[in-house]
Every structure is written in C-alpha cells, then in structure tokens.
Amino acid sequence: MTGELYYLSIAETGALLKSKQLSPIELTNAFLDRIEAIDPRIHSFVLVTHEEALRQAKVAEREIASNQYRGPLHGIPIGLKDLIETRGIRTTAHSKVLIDHIPSEDATAVRRLKDAGAILLGKLGCLEFAHGSPSPDQAWPAVRNPWNSEHGFTGGSSTGSASAVAAGLVMGALGTDTGGSIRNPASFCGIAGLMPTYGRVSRKGVIPYSFSLDHCGPMAWTAEDCAIMLQAIAGYDPDDPGSANLPVPDYTAALNTGIRGMRIGVIRHFYESRLPPEDETRRAFEAALQELTKLGAVLEEVKLRELEEYDDCKVIIGEAEFFAVHEKDLLERFQDYGANLRFRAVPGGLIRAVDYIQAQRQRRKLAAEMQTLFAGYDAMATLCTYGPAPKISTEEPTHFFQRPNLTAVFNVTGNPAISIRSGFDRQGLPLAMQIVGRPFDEATILRIAHAYEQATPWRSLRPSLV
C-alpha cells in the first residue's frame, strides 16, 4: 500500500490493519523513515526505539495474520512523552538529572498500550520535568512547532507529543497535564489533546510534577483517536493511590450520536474583562460556538469564580509539590537542572505550610462548586489559549507566572477537558477551544469534539512539511 500513511487517523489505519490491507511492518517502516526525514527539523524525539518498534511490528503482523487481532490500536505507531517510564528504555524527563535513568517497569498506561498492541516508536521531548522551559544548556534542542518549524513554540510541557502527532511522525502519543500540558501544546500544534478526569488514567510510572494535579492522557489527530487511546489506558490501578475504582464506558460507542439537545455552558468571563485574547482567537471561538448551536446544542453563558482564584490555588499547590518531589536533587545536583527551571523550582521550597493547606482547602470548595454548577450542563466550553503559538524563546524568564492560563482551572477541580482545533489565524497557525466535562464523563466531551470535527474542515489541513 502506498500514499501518505502517516496522515491517516488511528481509526482509519486500524480498519486497514484489521482487514489485512496494511501490514504493521510496512506501516512502522513508513513512520521510521518519516521520523528520519522530518524530525531533524522539529526535534520532537529524544530517542527513536527503531529495533524495538520493528520487533513489536513483527509480533503484531504475526498475530493479525493468525486472526489474533487485539483491537483498534493493534499495529498503530505511537510515541510517549519522556516523562513516562518505559521498561529497559531510558526515561529522562528531558533532564540531565535523569540522563542515565532506565526504568525496570513500564508505567501502567504504557503497559496497557502495549497490551492493546500499539507499536512504540520512541520517547518524545518535553519541558524539563514538565515544568521548565527551553534553555540552551539542556541535553536536547527545544522541540519545534511543525506549523512554524523555524520559530514556533509548541507550548508546554508535552511538546514532543504534540509536535510529533501534528507532523505525522506518530499516530498518537501520551502526554501529561498538570496545568495545561496536554491541552496547550495540542492547541498550539492543532491536534486533539484530552486531559482525563483525575484518577481515570493511572499515574503509576509517570514521573511526578504535582501528585494532586497530574493527569496522563492521549494526544492524537482527532477526538475519535483520543477516544480509542483512552479506551486502552483508562481504568483502576491499585498502584496509583489517586486511581478511581469506577467502570470504564465504551468511549467510541456514542461518538456518532450527535449533540442535539445537549446543554453547554459557555465561559467567557475568564478572559473577557482583564485578559483579552487575540481577536482572531476570539472570533474562531465564537464561530465554533455557532457551529455547536447548528449541531443542535443549547448554549448558555455560565459564570464561575474568577480565573485568578483557580490559578492561585494551582500555583501554590503545584510549586510546593514540585519542590517536594525534587528537594533532594535540587540540593545535591542543582547544576544538572536547566537554567530556566532552577529559578522556577527553588521558590516552591519557600512556600509556607499554612499557605499550601489553605490552597488545598480552597481547592475543595472550588471543586465542589464546579460539580454543583455542572448539574445544569452536559459540558462547558471556553478558550484553550489566548492566541496561536508564540515564537520560541530560550530567554523568557518568568512569563509563565505572569498571566493565569485558561487550562489549570480544571486541574484544580479535576474535571476532564479536551482541546480541539477551532480554525487558523491569518498566518496559518492553529487556534483551539477547550471543552470540559463532568467528572468521569469523558464520553460526552469526546462526542461533542467529534461532532464538531466532523462538521468543520479543520482536520483536513496538515502542516506543510515535505
């Protein structure tokens, strides 16, 4: 089979593999060739697991040929954020601190992807420990955005995951999200990125940033592909103390049932008054809302607390927990951290215990209020970022802390949220919106996202990489 295999979706490719019209080995080789050709320009991989990928592809080929088809991920090439541990394969968190770290076990999510038959192509770059920013002293070059590989930032921190999916170097990837680290890079790179409910996907084997804010989730070209990946990785894990022991629904079953009659709350006040987004971003969002109305959803303005209240809570909890994770290494091998992480990480050690506790008390209130509000809605929609991808910079010192992002709200409350493309700006950079769901109701936001993607042309456009 010829053609641009790397621009098919997981759903499309799975059907071809199942019907034996496409060979897992042929597919894997096509992706390995593409990585070799394209990745030197975008630096999305920190490690390509060439031999392991081909070994897994041979196993998949043999199994499918003998009618032992495992499901829609069988034979699908994927990548993993290098924050997620892989047995026998170096996992660095994009840091010199873990440059020699070879885990003895797979993260639970990785094990489940392997059980589903996915083919691991390699480990993908990220911001250092999911919290740094690009700096010249790091072991790998900064990941580039395939929509503007010369200047474009990918957002953080699942940078390589978003970039590799957008460039067609993997069909899906895992990312992690502590304040927007799946949704922001998904937004800047024009892909779909799902942060599942806290507790829905195991964090076991995910190098922690903040125990109580971390989520692991899928990143792919379409919402449907995210649903397929979520199906494989969701579910209770006794090895994760935050894991929820709840049944996992069929995420693809209702994808095509439409959204007529759904009630969607629209959150504009987060950015309207004091933090205006770029005009094109706002217009794309309003046009997306009109599309949802055309599809039969009932939209209504909804008001939550001020964005700052959620952000303050997230910053205090996240920074304190990050320092707690890294205290020993920060004190013993400070110079092994990148320059742009050092000054960010240290202040977390100076947060007063009482402020951390107050933030956790406030968080409980914010989460409870959010779930009460959700009684009247099937989902909520808001912007994902204030604008398209900015230019990459290794100089930015503290902008990370200057303006609350639009995503951390839902890390504080634990709700699931997906970022999907809502158009392009005049320079051809992707824009995105965020759809938020009730706890453990990823199925509904996937259904909304899928309906929107089916009704709009945005998914058909890929970055112009040769």
Add this chain to the structure above:
Amino acid sequence: MADDTRQPSEQEVTLMLKRAGITLPPDQLERCCAVIARLEAAAHRLRKDLKRTDEPASVFLIER
C-alpha cells in the same frame, strides 16, 4: 492580574535560600525573586473566609 505583588529584596531571598542550602548566581536570583513575588501574591489572595471546619482537598479515605 491584579498587581498586588510585593517584590522581596534580594537580601531576603538570599537569606531564605541559604536556609534551604541553595546559592543562585545573580541573574537567576533576580528571576527567582520575581517568581517568589508571584507566589507571595497568590498566597496573599487565597481566601481568608474559610470556616474552621473546611477540609483540605488532600483528605483521604482509608480502605479496608
């Protein structure tokens, strides 16, 4: 975001870092001060109207 930050002096920050066993070069110290100011502002804004019985989100269940 409301600008109610109080920029701690570099001397104050240096002292706090010394207690934590960390020394930063001058450019890093300046950036660190900016981050600390942001964190202090966030902590200052945290709600002060919590009831005595309001529990933190980190309370947990003991499984049998």
